Each structure stands twice: as structure tokens, then as C-alpha cells.
Amino acid sequence: MKPPEPLHIIKQRREGLLRSLVDGVPYISFLGVRFDRRGDELTAVLPFRDELIGNPRLPALHGGATAAFLEIAAMIELSWSTLWDGVEADGALPEGPLRLPKTIDFTIDYLRAGLPRDAYARARVNRSGRRYASVHVEAWQDNRARLFAQATGHFLMPPVEPRA
């Protein structure tokens, strides 16, 4: 029987996959979105800063910032869950530049005003086929049960390259 893989190797590989998806995308750093990982579960975090304000009189998060945050959370979750099995089986990251899914459409449901504080989002891939995927994402601030926005998006999957 094979000895169990050392923990730090597993963590290194999974963090490496997450970094390869998130780092290097300028808009994700511009918005300031980062990801917390627990095993295969990702939570997107949007730390509050004044530049994310839309209406300064309320003040409330810009609806556009909320939309972008949800779209990033959905797309990273989709790529992450698509690549996870292969990376875990191979024990290594895929070679070459990552091909990202393309957004076909994205529908955002604004449930309440975004407050001037950190926001969190978790996405769930409801259907992932060879060509199309459907992803739902929920966002909250202080209270996980009180969503301030949710969204559903459809994505075109990158062509699958034959594995060597």
C-alpha cells in the first residue's frame, strides 16, 4: 500500500491550482477579490473599501461591483471544480496556460442594498456538461442566511484537450 501523501504536498498542490486561476487576472486584483479555501470549498471575499461605493448618500456598494464580484466567484468556482479531479488524480497542475470558461449570460438578483463592509460569496455548479455549464452564486455580508444578492450564469466551457 502506498504511504499517504504528505499534507504539505497536498496543500501546496491545491493552493497552487487556486493561485493559477486567480493570480494573474488583473481585474480580480483590481476589485480586491480573494478566495478562502477549505478542502475543495471556496469562499470568495470582497474586502470593503471606499472605492466600491455606488451611492455615497446611503452609502451602499455599487451594484456593478456586486455583479462583478458574483461573476468572478462563479467563474473561479467553475474552473476550480472542473480542474480539481484531474489535478488530484495526477498530483500535478495542468501544463500550459489555463483556458477559462466564457460567460454566455449572467443574471443578478439584488435582494437588499450592499452595506459598506466585507462581502462573501459561494458558488455552486448546478450543471456542467462538455460545452455548457450553469452556475448559481449567493452573496452575503454579516449573516449567511440573509443574502444581499444572488446570480445565475451560463458559461461556455473551453475545449477539452486530449490528455497525454
Next chain:
Amino acid sequence: MSDITTIARQFIQALPHSREMGMELEAIGEGSATISMPYDARLIGDPTTGVMHGGAVSALMDTACGASVMSHPQAGFSTATLDLRIDYMRPATPGQTIRTKAECHHVTRSVAFVRAVATDDDESRPVAMATGAFTVERKG
């Protein structure tokens, strides 16, 4: 230019997040708004192609749609997005400004309905389209 248009223009140009993304109000009035966003390396979504992130286009769409509602004579000044659907037809060409024209085409006592089109230099082929519903605040 009517007072409401002047107020709407000043308000939109003061939105911190829109300013940070480089959005510029080009035209507004009578339930219609045009806002442009110059190409910016900070807004890239796919580093291999240099195409701007869909989220940046969504932010532009939301701003333009909200602005069109604010400028509508029947809608009143304050509004919030209820929902917004964005269809992405093609990637925006890297290096080109994205321009969104939003039209608030129907207003009831409670809801404003909006549609918007985003284009780059090739205006015959839209980059994205949006449909949304916005709140109408009761005048106190």
C-alpha cells in the same frame, strides 16, 4: 438641460466605483444614458488575450441602466437595481473603449424597465446586451 439632468449628471460622475473604473458620462436625458469606459489594463479578465473581464462590462451596464432610470421624467431621482441580465455576444476588442447606451423604456408606479447595448469600435456587432428592472422611489 433640465435640472434633473444636471443633478443626475453630477451624481453619476461622483459615484466612487464608476470613477475608479474610468467611466465617463457622454449623454443623458429623458430616460436614456450613454456611458463609456476606456480600455484599461487593470480591467483585463483573460491575460492571454487582453480581453476585459465580463464583470467590468457588467459594472458599466449597471451604471448606465441606473443612470437612464434617474433621468426618466416619471421615475424620480433615486433608484436601485432589482435585477439585471447580461448577455455576452462576443469578447470586446482589446484596446478599444466600451460604450453602453441604456434606455429606460417603461415606467410604472413601482418599477422601471431598462434595456442596454454595449459596443466597442464596431458598433454593428454588440459586445453585450442587458435587460433590467429597477425600483421607482415614491416621491415623499
